[in-house]
Amino acid sequence: MSMMADTVERGCPSGLAPPAEDRASDFSAFVREAGKEKALSLSVRGAKCGGCLSKIEGALQALPGVTTARMNLSTGATDVRWTGSLDPNRVAQTVRDLGYGVSARAEANDADLHKAEERKLLIAMGVAGFAAANIMLLSVSVWGGHGEMGEATRRGLHALSGLIALPAVIFSGRHFFGSAWSVLRKGKANMDVPISLAVILAFSVSIWATIKGAEHAYFDACVMLLFFLLIGRFLDARLRRRAYSAALDLAALQNRSVNRVSSNGEVNAVRAADVVAGDRLLLAAGERAVVDMTVLDGVSEVDESLVTGESLPRLASVGSKLFAGSVNLGTPLTGQALAGTEDSLLSDIARMMEAGEQRRSGYRKIADRAVSLYVPFVHTTAALAFLGWLMLGAGFEHAIMIAVTTLIITCPCALALAAPVAQVVASGRLFRKGIFLKSGDALERLSEIDHIVFDKTGTLTLGEPELMNADSIPAEVLAMAASLARASRHPLSRSLVAAAGPGQMAANVKEQPGLGLEAEIDGNICRLGSADWTGATKGAAKGPVLWFACGDDAPVRFDFHDVAQAGTRKTVETLQAEGYELEVLSGDREEAVATVSHDVGISQWTASASPAVKVKRLEALRAEGHNVLMIGDGLNDAGALSLAHAALAPGAAMDISQSASDAVYSGGPEKVPFILETAKRAQNITRQNFALAAIYNVIAVPIAVTGHVTPLVAAIAMSASSLIVTMNALRIEAGGRS
Amino acid sequence: MEIIIYLIPVALFLGGAGLAAFIWSVNSGQYEDLDGASYRILEDEDKPL
Numbered sequence: 001m002s003m004m005a006d007t008v009e010r011g012c013p014s015g016l017a018p019p020a021e022d023r024a025s026d027f028s029a030f031v032r033e034a035g036k037e038k039a040l041s042l043s044v045r046g047a048k049c050g051g052c053l054s055k056i057e058g059a060l061q062a063l064p065g066v067t068t069a070r071m072n073l074s075t076g077a078t079d080v081r082w083t084g085s086l087d088p089n090r091v092a093q094t095v096r097d098l099g100y101g102v103s104a105r106a107e108a109n110d111a112d113l114h115k116a117e118e119r120k121l122l123i124a125m126g127v128a129g130f131a132a133a134n135i136m137l138l139s140v141s142v143w144g145g146h147g148e149m150g151e152a153t154r155r156g157l158h159a160l161s162g163l164i165a166l167p168a169v170i171f172s173g174r175h176f177f178g179s180a181w182s183v184l185r186k187g188k189a190n191m192d193v194p195i196s197l198a199v200i201l202a203f204s205v206s207i208w209a210t211i212k213g214a215e216h217a218y219f220d221a222c223v224m225l226l227f228f229l230l231i232g233r234f235l236d237a238r239l240r241r242r243a244y245s246a247a248l249d250l251a252a253l254q255n256r257s258v259n260r261v262s263s264n265g266e267v268n269a270v271r272a273a274d275v276v277a278g279d280r281l282l283l284a285a286g287e288r289a290v291v292d293m294t295v296l297d298g299v300s301e302v303d304e305s306l307v308t309g310e311s312l313p314r315l316a317s318v319g320s321k322l323f324a325g326s327v328n329l330g331t332p333l334t335g336q337a338l339a340g341t342e343d344s345l346l347s348d349i350a351r352m353m354e355a356g357e358q359r360r361s362g363y364r365k366i367a368d369r370a371v372s373l374y375v376p377f378v379h380t381t382a383a384l385a386f387l388g389w390l391m392l393g394a395g396f397e398h399a400i401m402i403a404v405t406t407l408i409i410t411c412p413c414a415l416a417l418a419a420p421v422a423q424v425v426a427s428g429r430l431f432r433k434g435i436f437l438k439s440g441d442a443l444e445r446l447s448e449i450d451h452i453v454f455d456k457t458g459t460l461t462l463g464e465p466e467l468m469n470a471d472s473i474p475a476e477v478l479a480m481a482a483s484l485a486r487a488s489r490h491p492l493s494r495s496l497v498a499a500a501g502p503g504q505m506a507a508n509v510k511e512q513p514g515l516g517l518e519a520e521i522d523g524n525i526c527r528l529g530s531a532d533w534t535g536a537t538k539g540a541a542k543g544p545v546l547w548f549a550c551g552d553d554a555p556v557r558f559d560f561h562d563v564a565q566a567g568t569r570k571t572v573e574t575l576q577a578e579g580y581e582l583e584v585l586s587g588d589r590e591e592a593v594a595t596v597s598h599d600v601g602i603s604q605w606t607a608s609a610s611p612a613v614k615v616k617r618l619e620a621l622r623a624e625g626h627n628v629l630m631i632g633d634g635l636n637d638a639g640a641l642s643l644a645h646a647a648l649a650p651g652a653a654m655d656i657s658q659s660a661s662d663a664v665y666s667g668g669p670e671k672v673p674f675i676l677e678t679a680k681r682a683q684n685i686t687r688q689n690f691a692l693a694a695i696y697n698v699i700a701v702p703i704a705v706t707g708h709v710t711p712l713v714a715a716i717a718m719s720a721s722s723l724i725v726t727m728n729a730l731r732i733e734a735g736g737r738s
Numbered sequence: 739m740e741i742i743i744y745l746i747p748v749a750l751f752l753g754g755a756g757l758a759a760f761i762w763s764v765n766s767g768q769y770e771d772l773d774g775a776s777y778r779i780l781e782d783e784d785k786p787l
Contacts, residue, residue: 050777073774115770122764130757134750160746 026257026269027088030104034081037067040088042078044071045101052100059094066091077105114241121237124172125230131168132223135161136715139220143712151213158210161219165203172226173199175233191371191416194378198407199225205404208397216401221408221714228722232416235424258290259283261334279337283328286489293335295320299513300330301490312544312589313490315514329489330513366444366683367419370690374415382406385705398707405709409700414721418689421729426682429733434651434666435675442662444686445646446679448627452575452672453618453640455632456586456596459650460568460669465492465544465560467499477556481548484509484517484528492546492560493517493528516546524551531555543592562592565668568600574673576601581626585609585617587636614640631672633657648675681732689725696721 032039047056053073060069065084071077080091095102138157142149173196180192199222206217257269259282267282272290275281280296283289301313304326313329316322322335386403390396427437437443454460470478482500485493487509506519506526516529527549531538534547536555543561575582584605586593593607606617618640621628630637630644638660641647647661650668665671700717703709709717763769 050774050780053774053777054781071774072771073777074771119764122769123761126757126760126764130753134753137749138746164750 026259027092027104029257029269029271031088037081037083038086038088039079039081040091041105042080042092042095043103043105044076044078044095045103047071047073047076047100055098056095056100059098060091063091063094114237118234118237118241121175121230121234124175125227125234127168128172128223128227128230131164131172132220132227134164135220135223139711139715154215155210155213158206158217158219161217162207162210165206165219165223168223169199169203169226172223172230176226176229189375189379191375194375194382194407195225195229195411198222198404198411201400201404202408205401216711218404218408218711218714221711221718224715224718225408225411225413228413228718229411229416232420235420239420239423239427259287273340275337275340277337277339281335281337283322283333283335285328285330285332288327289322289324289335291324291340292338293322294338295322295333295335298331298333300328300333301513303327303329303491312492317513330511366686366690367415370415370418370693378407378410381410381701381705388705389707402705402707405707405714406701406704409704409709409714409717410697411718413718414689414693414696414725417722417725418693419686421726422682422686422689422732425685425729425732426678429678430663430675433671433674435671436664437662442646443679443682445627446629446662446676447683449580449629449646449676451581451583451621451626452629452631453583453585453621453644454602454669455630455634455637456584456588456593457562458633459631460564460584460600461562461596462565464498465495466563467495468543468559468561469557470499473556473558477548477550479503480506480521480526480550481528481546481556481558483521484519484526484548487511487519488517492544492558495560496546496558521550526550543595562588562596564596564600567668567670571669571672572601575676578673578676580676585614585640587611587614587634611636611639615643618643629676630661631669648672678732685729685732689728692724692728693721696724 027040030040032041044056047053050073053071056071056078057069060066060078060080063082063086065082065086066080067083068079068081070079078095082091092102138161142154142157145154176192176195176199179190180196183190184193202218202222206219206222209215209217258272258275259267260270260275261267261280261282275291281291281293283293285300295316295318297318299315299317302316302322303313304323316333321338322333382403385406386399389399389402394402423443426443430437478496478500482497483504483506485496485500486503486505488494488511506521509517509519511517512529512533514530516527516533518525518527520526527534528546531545531547534549534555536547536549536557543559545560546558547555548558549555572582582602582604584593584597584602586605586607587609588607590607593605597603597605606613609617614637618628618630622643622645627645629646629648630641631648631650632638632641633650634657637649638657641649641657641660649657649661649664651664651666663675665675696717700709703713768775
């Protein structure tokens with residue numbers, strides 16, 4: 001087993017895995033009874049490849065009593081069922097030990113609704129496709145036998161087409177009819193109104209033509225129209241569901257358990273949602289606070305980088321206030337909840353995000369604008385054609401036939417496919433580069449960006465300070481310092497350990513919160529920590545420092561600095577050359593922000609920015625008329641991310657930030673120019689597609705109005721326009737930056 | 739040409755069977771995890787001894 005543990009790689013090799021968090025959540029609060037079995041739904045983050053799938057399922061199935069363990073790689077949802085007395089925390093720990101993030105998954109009914117909607121559209125599309133193909137088979141023989149086929153045979157084939165079309169139109173068309181009816185009752189019109197009108201009228205006219213034994217019936221056109229439109233609808237629904245499942249992860253983040261201390265000193269695990277103001281809570285080492293609280297007992301260092309962006313931990317002692325999202329790095333703390341989860345900072349930020357998202361959904365997509373022009377145009381043209389032919393002395397029957405063909409031929413197959421196909425192709429192109437797009441209209445917003453705001457920690461930098469002067473420190477001193485540092489979760493200790501490489505941990509290391517570490521090595525007392533702790537004299541330092549002193553030896557200084565990710569400077573130059581204005585907006589200390597901004601070549605920066613300041617800055621930029629792209633990873637960025645015109649989050653970001661952004665990318669900032677370029681390209685193609693659809697109508701409408709549209713012409717025109725639009729969208733893939 | 743009286747129903751039946759299979763596959767969740775399915779076929783069920 002230990003052999004296996006060595007050979008199994010931790011986390012996802014694709015690099016998208018968020019850092020595994022040591023989180024002491026009690027999963028037993030989320031177990032459901034399913035018949036004789038117990039079931040637990042987990043949300044696994046960071047699994048993006050096939051290896052992850054077999055690793056996770058294999059490890060879970062190996063647990064005693066587990067009957068099924070199945071993971072959905074696309075969403076990360078994992079269902080585990082077992083019998084017997086298996087501890088649910090062991091299930092979660094098994095996944096965590098493999099290097100993935102785990103939280104209990106909310107059983108939301110909305111998710112099923114979205115899924116059902118998508119399935120319905122897919123089945124409707126299949127039925128329409130089946131009917132279209134079979135009717136086309138019969139229609140082609142009618143067209144081919146033009147002039148030779150007897151009237152009885154033709155009528156028989158038309159009648160058969162009608163029999164196939166009737167259930168298909170009712171079944172597949174109800175999506176359009178229902179929506180058209182509901183807006184018509186409110187006295188408005190959307191795209192579904194002309195669609196429904198065209199389908200219903202064409203179908204009725206065709207029945208009439210069949211009964212009379214006329215030459216033309218439009219059954220194939222009705223069903224083909226529905227088929228093409230449903231393709232567009234389905235692609236759209238699929239993109240939207242993906243966005244929705246990302247939002248579910250935010251809910252999963254809140255599904256934590258908390259250790260509540262009762263009045264008699266007993267510690268119980270309760271669901272985070274059950275915490276009320278005034279509860280006494282125990283925050284173990286490595287645990288993240290889920291509610292805002294005041295410390296009642298204990299002294300420890302807390303990592304607030306996700307709340308404030310500050311890269312170094314802060315000392316919390318009795319009376320300090322801890323915000324939800326802070327991680328306890330040292331010794332256990334007891335605190336009093338200041339509010340329930342509903343009212344905590346995390347929820348505040350979630351609310352800020354909701355407000356931002358509502359504003360964003362008010363954004364008018366180019367497709368919507370096209371439709372608002374299109375709907376009155378089609379109605380007017382069809383009505384004028386009908387009246388015109390009546391006035392010219394044509395019979396009622398002939399006039400209505402021409403009006404119907406006008407409706408059918410102008411109907412928006414190309415229009416309905418123009419945007420979704422381009423979005424699907426563009427998101428596929430991004431996906432292969434490790435970029436996950438969360439909504440289709442994000443591309444549209446990304447293409448309008450003129451100002452980019454970067455967060456520093458975790459976005460421009462890795463958020464891990466790097467040891468600068470490793471070369472000037474004797475190897476044995478570094479090894480001794482590292483043996484102490486291995487006992488600590490402090491980021492500086494961790495980077496010191498990383499610089500020293502593998503080695504032993506010193507025995508009996510004591511941690512003094514806010515000061516440093518102490519242990520006895522070979523009879524000497526060794527200390528690692530601040531200048532005061534080691535008896536060193538403070539000097540001027542550019543970045544954070546650690547001191548190490550052993551016995552009577554002079555203290556040795558370790559210099560650290562926060563390094564920008566490789567290639568960031570080049571990315572910044574590329575973006576500046578393309579005319580984007582760049583800015584750094586960070587919650588970290590001034591000198592840290594100044595150094596990094598200078599290193600990467602961004603002259604405009606703001607330090608010590610709280611979440612509220614970030615939001616304010618974004619509001620100000622918006623008021624100046626800028627379309628801002630915000631790139632950030634922390635909890636403190638979530639509000640700003642959702643306010644920005646468009647937002648990106650790196651793959652290692654907090655879930656909440658990933659939820660608030662339009663796309664998540666793996667790797668460093670070098671992906672940003674690629675994303676922006678793809679978005680621009682997709683937007684160009686979408687515009688071209690709308691232009692093509694308009695040109696198509698300019699050609700088709702005169703033909704229809706003058707009464708030259710036979711079913712054959714309609715079939716060719718509709719499929720040709722859809723094909724042209726789809727082929728054009730495929731050009732997004734070709735060429736460009738690699 | 740009377741043969742089409744048999745052929746058309748046969749063609750419709752075969753097409754319908756395909757459609758039924760498609761509907762079944764959608765409802766039984768075959769398209770829920772397209773990413774995972776492509777890897778699952780490579781998974782080796784047999785455990786090493």
